Amino acid sequence: MTLDPEDSKLITLARAARARNGSAEGAAVRDETGRTYSATDVTLSSLTLSAVQVAVAMAVSSGARSLEAAALVSEGDPGSADEEVARELGAGALLVAGPDGTPRS
Template structure:
């Protein structure tokens, strides 16, 4: 499967965030204006957020009205809540890649 260069970019951003923070998940989103936001999951005893939730929250709190794309890099499977966040913000399919960047879905 050949990816759009902009989709490849957000997978790369998600991988970099995950590696930089040594996190279980990395995510990146692209909003309707082309701005990108990357994040990792938050796993505190008092707060648990997926990487997709953090990246989407960053975009929305910066004024984004919708998202064009969402990428998740994880060794596991995406949480249904991540797919729901992406869908609510207008994304038809969550891009899911393994830690090596290989697209899985």
């Protein structure tokens, strides 16, 4: 699978966030202006969010109206909520890669 360089950058950002925090998953999104946001999953006793949900929330709270792309780096598969939130803002299919950065979908 050959990726657009901008999509490869999202995977790199998601991998870096995941490694920096020692998290199970990392995500990155690109908004309609080209700004990128990366995040990891959040698990607190009072709040649980996936990495994709956090990255999308960061983008929206920064004023993004739509997403050009979204990527998830994880050993597992994305949840349906991750795919739905990416589509809701126009990202289309969620790009999923393994921890080594190899795209799976």
